[in-house]
Amino acid sequence: MNQWITQFRKGLVELCIMAVLRDDEAYGYQIVEKLGSVAGLEVTESTVYPVLARLARDRCVTIRTAPSPAGPPRRYYRLSETGRRRLAEMIDHWQSLQNSVNQLTQGAFP
């Protein structure tokens, strides 16, 4: 009966992936690992890759392929200028949304 945990995550994954990409480029599996170490934000590859594909479709990321030390070539994703702008907007909205939800959960609402 903890499916709401998954639902909480829904909608926030894209924000988190973009946040991961803000400081440095990363490839898919790396993103899965990074998010795997943040409580409540564990996601699978089958989630991450479609998100990355969507970001690419929207031109929010640029992609560079480089050799991997022990496997097939890696596709490194980096935020584009468009992506940075969207991330900034999303972070703004996230802050606002947080406040709103906290208002409600703390009993202070109209």
Place this chain on the structure above:
Amino acid sequence: MNQWITQFRKGLVELCIMAVLRDDEAYGYQIVEKLGSVAGLEVTESTVYPVLARLARDRCVTIRTAPSPAGPPRRYYRLSETGRRRLAEMIDHWQSLQNSVNQLTQGAFP
């Protein structure tokens, strides 16, 4: 291109509706109104009623029907003990999730 605003909300609506019900019972339209006045949490009836139905299915709410002053009878929803327990768990998880996302968006992550 602001569909991520809707996506942000997805998964959090149930928590917010339950939070609204924490202090006092409310009927569907009233919940729509209350949430309509909280930034980023505006939801439509077609969202609220299925959520209420889910909560009823899971025995998280009790329902009382009472006459309305100018329309059909209202169905008032109130959190049950089960509902209160779930809400407490969800609030806990929400706090944790907030911290996690903030870690990422503020650039402090592993």
Place this chain on the structure above:
DNA sequence: GCAGCTACTATGTATTACGTTGTAGTCGGC
């Protein structure tokens, strides 16, 4: 060449928010 590991992809399922349409009850005006 094959197994194990890495890295990516496709497919199908489950869930949920929303837009649209509709039903039904009450009230006031004509």
Place this chain on the structure above:
DNA sequence: GCCGACTACAACGTAATACATAGTAGCTGC
């Protein structure tokens, strides 16, 4: 009494997304 407006609830279909599962492909070591 009927109709329109408003209130309150419900059904249906669409769109989006997270996840489980299955699979492909490249690289390395044996």
